[in-house]
Amino acid sequence: DTTASSAVEVDRIAADPTAIPGPIRRNTPKTHEIELVSREVISEIEDGVQFHYLTFGGQVPGPFIRVRQGDTVILTHKSAPENVLLHNVDFHSVYGTGGGAEATFVTPGQSQTIKFKAMYPGAYIYHCAVPRMDYHISSGMYGMMLVEPEEGLPEVDHEFYFGQNEIYSQQLAGEKGMHEFNFEDMRKETPQYVLLNGEKQAITANRRGALKVKKGEKARIFFVNGGPNLSSSFHPIGNVWTKTWREGAIASNPERFVQTALVPPGSCGIFEMDFPVASTVHLVDHALSRVANKGMMGDIIVEGP
Amino acid sequence: DTTASSAVEVDRIAADPTAIPGPIRRNTPKTHEIELVSREVISEIEDGVQFHYLTFGGQVPGPFIRVRQGDTVILTHKSAPENVLLHNVDFHSVYGTGGGAEATFVTPGQSQTIKFKAMYPGAYIYHCAVPRMDYHISSGMYGMMLVEPEEGLPEVDHEFYFGQNEIYSQQLAGEKGMHEFNFEDMRKETPQYVLLNGEKQAITANRRGALKVKKGEKARIFFVNGGPNLSSSFHPIGNVWTKTWREGAIASNPERFVQTALVPPGSCGIFEMDFPVASTVHLVDHALSRVANKGMMGDIIVEGP
């Protein structure tokens, strides 16, 4: 083993895209107490392919955090006692050195608490930011904090949460067994896997199941690109982004009817989509060599007559 | 031969940038009957360098399709009988599974017809989307469908049509003879050629001839990036995009005086430009290592006193 990690095994890494706290209907600020737990685990990228994941909460992307502009967050970062590496958290939604990274730096079994106010609206990535943070993020340590604007977001029928990251491995995609981390391929930015929610085509019928909506409904997609290196050309096959807030910058005007939205690493996108036709929508990175073998696809089945 | 293809040879692959149906002056919807023919052909990337192109209509990019928002399209996809591979078409302008890909899937000599309504305005790519679609698109199977907004587009003096795609070959750029496809380089996203309209510097005086405009005129550029993997940093040397609809999202406000526009793979851009000075404009991907040896350049000569 070239990369130290624990031997904790988990059956599923892929975050449930529907596990999102509900829309905020408050008009007044609130204080949230939130715990983020760094967990080093072994799990499968695809059947028979193991990887030493580094995660927040044992899932990729990490837990979706939802607050309102002006809210206060008391955030505890805890490192699971089984861990062997150091971790912290950089929140792009926070003013302050490292976005909180220095104050949340912990050894295995320890925890640190920070308090901050969410001062500006938008969808922001959080990620581990220790030295070799590219390795930690590639291995899964990223998630989204949504800071809703004071007036809230328009109602939709569904909200879904997705995260993209690329994995650099010493084995070829699909080779059975443990995939060890490949620092030289990361330097060259040539990954073996590019994943949506941490597993090869996790959110499809072939693995964890596709999402389902009904014809005529409307959905909002929250998308975080952990990277660590690749921009995503995020596209819904058989559909179009009716509204696009590029980089999650929700205080700006959305662009209309965008087919493919470039989302840089270390950023987010917010997308709205309609489902006027019964069909299957495939969410992909339209750098298409990342879809089949490398695994970057997720499905939404639109049920209807 | 590692990649199956027919032996049909054609003299010129580069689409004529001026071969665009005229602007739409209707106020009422119309029904179009359109035929797209998949053609596998051998042609030259540059003098003495052969390649097994996969195309729509024997040209790269494929035929420019122009409709109005609300129009109905009856589209027939036909596969030339000399073909040996399977093909289909995914239209980003269409709601429905695969953007029509499943319903247009054909074997050599067959055809399939679909009917759809163009529901949202913008410039949208269409492309082959069979398994290994990255190989099919890299080999030339992409084009543009423009869905004009109901109110139409402002008048300009010229409209030009360009498409970018990258080719992954087992030989180095410039090496004489047949260039066979290189799947490993496509996996690494390191092409040998990056082309504007399918040939090395096709639209320049050295090959198929530069475009010509007159000082004081205004042009609109329709640009489609097939990819399959690279974003284009599309720039007019010696000029500037006076108006830019990034990703072809024409229902949004254009950005003004953009020097270099990022267009992701699987997307389009619409650009307006003025020609106040007699000069030669070179259209390039400003990732400049793609220009000289790899071939990504096209010229507009601005004639005038």
Add this chain to the structure above:
Amino acid sequence: DTTASSAVEVDRIAADPTAIPGPIRRNTPKTHEIELVSREVISEIEDGVQFHYLTFGGQVPGPFIRVRQGDTVILTHKSAPENVLLHNVDFHSVYGTGGGAEATFVTPGQSQTIKFKAMYPGAYIYHCAVPRMDYHISSGMYGMMLVEPEEGLPEVDHEFYFGQNEIYSQQLAGEKGMHEFNFEDMRKETPQYVLLNGEKQAITANRRGALKVKKGEKARIFFVNGGPNLSSSFHPIGNVWTKTWREGAIASNPERFVQTALVPPGSCGIFEMDFPVASTVHLVDHALSRVANKGMMGDIIVEGP
């Protein structure tokens, strides 16, 4: 030596981020006489690592040029007599063949003067554009010309100037001694160094010193991405871009609260940021494998209680 260059040594390549001409308070046009001097020099990327830089003015990025829309520029491009290569300048802010490149082409010791009017507002790159221009830009030959809109820019407390470029070397990052240029790695777009102001982490306490601002102040960042090939995912760690003019297109509306802005090669960005919290801000390319070993970071220390 594989790449011809002179033996002139300079101690510091990194441009001073504060060396910016003051904001323009005129209401009437002006004529500027400006001299840009191409200089080939040897200097250090980091301690003990030498490189044959090609520069404008012996610094990276080259001198910041500031004019007002409608101003006239009489620009003299001079090549230092110690040079051995040919050079010229392409200004993205100029209408005309090569953005002035053909008219400014000079041999060592020569000079050429051009006269032009800055017709459109924005932040524009200038760069050498001789054959193998990717090699010249990678080696340092790029800078920014700001064309202020007629109404000027809002007041801020600080303006800072940064440039990003990637270096392709035959040695690994950090290897002591002379680093020779690597044309094959440039073809593959896999650099060894990605730099802010031409040296590894130049604008940090470890090298040339961090920038300093006071809590409560506001700054404007002028950022030019020379490339020659990589897009930058420009991000302020521990902060956010309160206003973003992507591609330097200042005639467009800025986007608000952007965490990470994609700036293509051959383009610029203008960013405003607030400093509500005493902290250290790290400017990075959020393609994070470019930060530590490859060197792409610069610091702003926010002093305050």
